[in-house]
Amino acid sequence: MTESTDLTRMTAARLASVVATGDASAVEVAQAHLDRITAVDAAVHAFLHVDTAGALAAAGAVDAARAAGGAAALGPLAGVPLALKDVLTMEGIPTTCGSKILEGWRPAYDATVTRRLKEAGVVILGKTNMDEFAMGSSTEHSAYGPTHNPWDLTRIPGGSGGGSAAAVASYEAPLAIGTDTGGSIRQPAAVTGTVGIKPTYGGVSRYGLVALASSLDQAGPCARTVLDAALLHAVIAGHDPLDSTSIDLPVPPVVEAARHPDVRGMRVGVVRELTGDGYQAGVQQRFDESVALLEELGAEVVEVSCPHFPYALAAYYLILPSECSSNLAKFDGMRFGLRAGDDGTRSVEEVMGRTRATGFGDEAIRRIMLGTYALSAGYYDAYYGSAQKVRTLVTRDFAAAFEQVDVLVSPTAPTTAFKLGAKLDDPLAMYLNDVATIPANLAGTPGLSLPIGLAPEDGLPVGLQVMAPVLADHLLYRVGGALEAAMLDRWGAPILDGAPAL
Amino acid sequence: MPAITPEEVAHLAVLARLDLPAEHLARLRAELDIILESVATVSEVAADDIPPTSHPLPLTNVFRADVVQPSLTAEQALSAAPATESGRFRVPRILDDES
Numbered sequence: 001m002t003e004s005t006d007l008t009r010m011t012a013a014r015l016a017s018v019v020a021t022g023d024a025s026a027v028e029v030a031q032a033h034l035d036r037i038t039a040v041d042a043a044v045h046a047f048l049h050v051d052t053a054g055a056l057a058a059a060g061a062v063d064a065a066r067a068a069g070g071a072a073a074l075g076p077l078a079g080v081p082l083a084l085k086d087v088l089t090m091e092g093i094p095t096t097c098g099s100k101i102l103e104g105w106r107p108a109y110d111a112t113v114t115r116r117l118k119e120a121g122v123v124i125l126g127k128t129n130m131d132e133f134a135m136g137s138s139t140e141h142s143a144y145g146p147t148h149n150p151w152d153l154t155r156i157p158g159g160s161g162g163g164s165a166a167a168v169a170s171y172e173a174p175l176a177i178g179t180d181t182g183g184s185i186r187q188p189a190a191v192t193g194t195v196g197i198k199p200t201y202g203g204v205s206r207y208g209l210v211a212l213a214s215s216l217d218q219a220g221p222c223a224r225t226v227l228d229a230a231l232l233h234a235v236i237a238g239h240d241p242l243d244s245t246s247i248d249l250p251v252p253p254v255v256e257a258a259r260h261p262d263v264r265g266m267r268v269g270v271v272r273e274l275t276g277d278g279y280q281a282g283v284q285q286r287f288d289e290s291v292a293l294l295e296e297l298g299a300e301v302v303e304v305s306c307p308h309f310p311y312a313l314a315a316y317y318l319i320l321p322s323e324c325s326s327n328l329a330k331f332d333g334m335r336f337g338l339r340a341g342d343d344g345t346r347s348v349e350e351v352m353g354r355t356r357a358t359g360f361g362d363e364a365i366r367r368i369m370l371g372t373y374a375l376s377a378g379y380y381d382a383y384y385g386s387a388q389k390v391r392t393l394v395t396r397d398f399a400a401a402f403e404q405v406d407v408l409v410s411p412t413a414p415t416t417a418f419k420l421g422a423k424l425d426d427p428l429a430m431y432l433n434d435v436a437t438i439p440a441n442l443a444g445t446p447g448l449s450l451p452i453g454l455a456p457e458d459g460l461p462v463g464l465q466v467m468a469p470v471l472a473d474h475l476l477y478r479v480g481g482a483l484e485a486a487m488l489d490r491w492g493a494p495i496l497d498g499a500p501a502l
Numbered sequence: 503m504p505a506i507t508p509e510e511v512a513h514l515a516v517l518a519r520l521d522l523p524a525e526h527l528a529r530l531r532a533e534l535d536i537i538l539e540s541v542a543t544v545s546e547v548a549a550d551d552i553p554p555t556s557h558p559l560p561l562t563n564v565f566r567a568d569v570v571q572p573s574l575t576a577e578q579a580l581s582a583a584p585a586t587e588s589g590r591f592r593v594p595r596i597l598d599d600e601s
Binding site for chain 1: 506510511514515516517518519520521522526530533534536537538540541542543544545546547548549552553554555556557558559561564566574578579581582583584585591593594595596597598
């Protein structure tokens with residue numbers, strides 16, 4: 001099959017058009033992707049659950065709607081398949097969050113993101129693998145085994161949303177949903193050569209998103225192109241009364257921005273503290289080339305200092321464990337999920353202790369303990385209190401930077417994909433993967449990662465991060481779209497064409 | 503900050519309802535020491551005059567209209583429970599002594 005007729009190689013925008021015009025049915029599109037999953041997912045392990053019957057039924061409903069009402073009856077992504085991160089609920093479909101403690105749980109309700117996807121006619125293929133409760137940068141903390149990077153199956157796909165990024169990179173789905181608490185959409189996008197966006201905090205409803213850190217979590221789109229990501233962003237975003245932290249303002253014009261990418265006259269700031277030391281040579285090289293390209297495209301590039309960003313990682317690893325130890329308290333073996341050691345004689349406290357020790361993996365336990373410590377009387381001011389002050393300082397750094405420039409850029413991650421197992425026994429080394437993405441989570445600002453080439457030393461994808469002010473998500477797409485078009489012009493083909501066949 | 507003691511780690515595990523074996527607690531003590539030493543850098547810049555930020559959005563008291571909305575049925579709410587009895591969650595004994 002040539003590339004132009006292989007349904008799994010098409011962009012989401014093209015697939016929607018193919019379904020709308022009737023060149024292929026939504027059922028054919030879904031079946032092609034289900035076949036692809038059957039062919040490659042044993043090697044990639046992007047999915048924890050594939051909902052074949054549900055996907056074909058949803059696709060059939062799109063075809064029926066078209067038959068009854070014509071193309072006008074279809075939304076802009078109707079009939080396009082999608083992979084859903086296993087941290088979002090979907091009624092009747094297993095939702096594990098990558099944890100044994102939720103094995104077999106079938107939620108009784110849809111997350112708002114899931115509901116909006118269904119209403120838009122998006123065909124949900126299944127649930128994707130992730131680090132347990134989204135804690136990790138490699139998917140190695142999944143209780144169900146790691147996902148493998150489609151570029152090199154011996155390497156990590158990033159995390160926590162490695163399953164979503166790998167599904168998109170391996171043509172199992174043109175679109176996926178991720179969630180980003182400290183970089184879990186952007187870092188996997190960077191190491192798999194795909195596009196990922198963390199919207200402004202509050203831009204996408206968290207209802208039905210199993211909480212890790214409630215003040216940091218944000219769901220967003222994963223795709224192979226900037227436009228596809230924008231189309232998905234528009235479907236899932238917007239105010240939701242079921243999430244009290246949802247922003248009641250219009251969704252930024254992301255699709256329009258992606259369709260008209262242009263950086264002429266834009267002021268772009270390179271964050272001094274997010275380059276240089278600690279960044280792999282090939283990552284820094286591709287980043288520098290991209291900054292030069294932005295200048296060629298008409299942007300005005302300046303260096304900007306965000307002096308408190310070097311403290312963001314430390315603040316994050318106090319705030320996140322604190323919120324997570326509180327959020328994960330609900331997994332007590334009483335109302336849902338695992339219950340261990342209930343032999344009729346043990347007390348509820350004993351059963352809880354056994355349930356949680358059995359059901360949570362090493363990283364979840366580590367962070368629960370860390371958070372419990374940070375929130376303890378006597379340590380609260382020194383740790384959690386100070387971290388909250390750093391959060392203020394990071395937010396002020398962003399505000400000062402955005403007085404000088406329209407957007408900020410940095411490498412998304414300090415390195416390309418590392419080998420599975422390389423950092424599993426060194427929590428601090430693992431945490432450093434998110435050093436460039438965490439500031440945006442602390443401030444609630446939006447961020448995008450897009451591929452900017454392969455590192456010369458290892459031939460693996462490098463990502464560039466664009467950061468914008470709160471509710472200026474459209475600027476991410478303007479800059480990302482312009483860079484993507486210029487890169488495609490230079491390369492002659494999308495970066496993923498260079499990935500080895502699976 | 504003083505190094506975390508074995509007694510503190512054991513106490514934290516009780517607070518967090520994690521019934522962990524001794525060797526896991528010993529490993530955690532070493533890991534928490536390293537992590538806490540690293541994150542303690544936050545105190546270098548956390549001056550007294552800096553207000554804390556707990557949340558990125560300055561929201562307070564978000565209410566909805568006081569109108570009854572559809573919600574889960576009792577059957578749905580109980581559907582994922584490890585144990586039920588008479589239409590309720592069945593839990594282990596909640597008192598330490600049978601008295």
